[in-house]
Amino acid sequence: MKVTIYGIAKSRAIRNLWACEELGLPYTHVPVVYGPEGSRKPDFLAINPNGRVPAADIDGVMMWESLAINLHLAKKAGGSLAPESLDEDGLMTMWSMWALTEVEGAALAVLMNQTVKPEAERDAAVLAKSIETLKAPLAVLEGHLASHGGYLVGNRFTIADLNVSACVYYLRYSNLVDDKPAVKAWYQAATSRPAAKKAFALRGD
Numbered sequence: 001m002k003v004t005i006y007g008i009a010k011s012r013a014i015r016n017l018w019a020c021e022e023l024g025l026p027y028t029h030v031p032v033v034y035g036p037e038g039s040r041k042p043d044f045l046a047i048n049p050n051g052r053v054p055a056a057d058i059d060g061v062m063m064w065e066s067l068a069i070n071l072h073l074a075k076k077a078g079g080s081l082a083p084e085s086l087d088e089d090g091l092m093t094m095w096s097m098w099a100l101t102e103v104e105g106a107a108l109a110v111l112m113n114q115t116v117k118p119e120a121e122r123d124a125a126v127l128a129k130s131i132e133t134l135k136a137p138l139a140v141l142e143g144h145l146a147s148h149g150g151y152l153v154g155n156r157f158t159i160a161d162l163n164v165s166a167c168v169y170y171l172r173y174s175n176l177v178d179d180k181p182a183v184k185a186w187y188q189a190a191t192s193r194p195a196a197k198k199a200f201a202l203r204g205d
């Protein structure tokens, strides 16, 4: 397989870099920055007309959407991270879409308004609303992991665990999973994997 990942490691491209490391795929990394100096330049818009990173060239197929890229990479590469059946494929897609729709936005808002933005620019109301929004999905995640052997699908670490933990990653400076032992253990195990450490080292933070 010939894979090129576009996007700096300090972006959602980290998800795809992590997946390539997990899957043992050789890849070329083109660290496109976001904004006018990178993702909004005409040559990059020809790769991803949305003007965002990541994007990936996988055997000549140009893709964007970090979690869709990962599902595709896992299925193409095969092995234990990939679905073993159509049913597992459905569940891995379900969890990935769930992470994007139920977790990612609010988790990113927590990160920005609790940690990343300068204090004067933080919005306490947005932070409070995001914490409230996350209560239900985090409880769902806790309940599922606690009753399914600590994994999302198939009783093993799969691309679904990678995709969802990569969204929970936005909560790394918060205490929102401290009262959720199954989520906490699952997240720590996922992000402590050698492939994760290798990819996250590319971020330099």
Ligand SMILES: N[C@@H](CCC(=O)N[C@@H](CS)C(=O)NCC(=O)O)C(=O)O
Pocket (backbone or CB within 6 Å): 010, 011, 012, 013, 034, 035, 039, 051, 052, 053, 054, 064, 065, 066, 067
């Ligand atoms: N849903 C997309 C989101 C991509 C995205 O928003 N990427 C950010 C960087 S993490 C970006 O490129 N922002 C720059 C911009 O929107 O101009 C994915 O998961 O790949």
